[in-house]
């Protein structure tokens with residue numbers, strides 16, 4: 436019995452300590468970054484020999500604490516080639532993992548020198564993610580070609596159909612037949628008109644198909660911009676649901692969008708880490724998207740339940756808007772193609 440009570444007491448102690456640690460962690464999360472105090476020592480600048488007090492030379496901007504070359508300074512200079520060596524890239528990554536919402540609020544409140552700029556970070560992280568997905572991972576596996584193969588196969592098929600029509604169209608100046616989905620159709624083409632053909636006596640415009648093909652090609656080749664576009668699209672309805680929060684009253688759309696860019700950066704960091712160690716796992720991407728609730732809760736101060744409900748509401752609103760737009764486009768396309 437003594438042993439049992441001993442185990443119980445130890446367990447209670449450990450729990451108590453863990454709780455204390457967690458409380459301290461929560462305190463740390465909310466505390467903004469503190470810039471180190473201004474040095475009061477007298478310095479002589481190594482570059483321009485100006486005597487000064489402070490952390491940087493007021494004349495040429497050189498750091499007062501510059502010492503001899505170490506691996507750390509060499510590494511930072513190496514990163515500086517890509518614009519990574521300054522403005523707290525590492526602090527931004529750490530804070531986006533450990534205190535994302537509080538960090539974003541600090542940034543929006545004006546602590547801009549403490550953190551890596553959001554859009555620059557966005558493009559750099561996506562470039563790094565592409566690198567990891569294209570083979571820079573523990574398995575040396577190229578995920579991009581693998582996952583895109585199926586999309587490309589579908590696209591290829593559709594493009595093949597279009598090509599057959601176009602090829603037949605250029606050769607068939609007189610009446611000819613083509614096979615689409617097992618059915619034979621009579622097709623005609625005017626000699627000087629590349630943008631339309633006549634199928635079964637009905638004139639069809641090829642420009643629309645060409646435009647769609649060009650758009651899909653462009654989307655496959657410009658993933659970063661497509662992702663930014665989605666972000667822009669989703670942040671609209673999300674803004675409607677998060678606008679009237681207590682933590683940042685009257686948050687502007689531009690500020691909200693910046694917060695969304697940082698949240699996407701957080702997700703990309705998770706994607707990079709999981710893509711490096713577990714290439715090809717889709718479950719990790721799902722978990723990373725679930726993690727977006729953490730910064731939204733920390734930043735705008737709603738409970739987890741309300742945060743989740745608001746995000747669901749925004750997604751429903753966006754889907755409805757897209758459906759409405761798709762119906763409109765279908766009607767317009769029907770009018771143009773005369774289907």
Ligand SMILES: [Zn+2]
Pocket residue numbers: 480481482483484485492493494495496497
């Ligand atoms: Zn100087």
